[in-house]
Amino acid sequence: MNKKKCSNPMDIQGIEEWMSQFFTDPFTSLLDEQTFRLDLFETGEEFIVEAELGETISTDEINITVNKEQLYISILDGNQVERERRRTVVLPFSIEKKKITACYTNGILEIKISKSTPSHLSSRHITING
Template sequence: MGNKKSSNPCDLNGIEEWMNQFLRDPFTNFLDEYTFRVDLFETSSSYIVEAYLTKQPIQKIVLELNNNTVTIFVSYESDQNPKERTIELPFFIENKHIEVQNNQSILEIIVYKEGIEERSSKIIALEI
C-alpha cells in the first residue's frame, strides 16, 4: 500500500505545509504590494486571516466565501478601483463559523475550527 497525503483539515502537517507554501509563494509578495498584505495565523480554536489595509478612508468591505477560498474586496473613498485579494484555505469555509473585525487598518477574519454556521448568502458585507 502506498502512502497518500491526507487532505484532512485537522492534519497538522497539512496545515503547516499549506502555510509554508503560502508564505514562500513569490506571487504573494507581489500581491502584498499591489493590493494589501495578508497574514495567516493558527490558534488552538481558530484560523485567523489578517488583511492590512491602507489608512485611507474605506468606503466598503465585502467578503465572498466560495468552497475553500475567501475573497476580500475593499473600496476606498479616494480610489475608483476596488482592491481584491483571494486567499485559498486548506478546508471548505462556506459553512464555518466566521467572525469579522475591522480594527482601523487591520481586517481580521476569524474562522473557527469548531461549529457550523448556516448562511443564506456567501457574501458578507461589512458596515463601515
C-alpha cells in the same frame, strides 16, 4: 576522515529555489497597488486572516465573501478614484459552513474562521464589525 558538509552561501540552485518560493507565496509583502498584505495565523480554536488595508478605508468599502474553500476580500477605495483591490485566500478545506466573523480597526481587517462552530449558510457575504 570525517568532513562536515557546509552549505555554500553562494549556492545558485538554493538561491533560485528560495526566490521562486518567495515570489510565488501569496502572503508575501511585495505587492502592487491592486492588492494588500495578508497574514494567516492558526490557534487551537480558529484560523485568523489579517489584511493590512490602511486607515483611509471604511467598512462600507470592504466586501468579504466565502465560497467553498475560498475567502474573497475586495476593497473599492473611493478616495483613490474608484480603484478596486482584491485578494483571494484558498484554504485546503471547505470553510463555507464554518462560523466566520470579521472586525476592522486601525487599518487592519481581522477575519476569524472557527474550526469547530458551524454556520447554517453556504456561499455568503460576511458582515464586518467596526
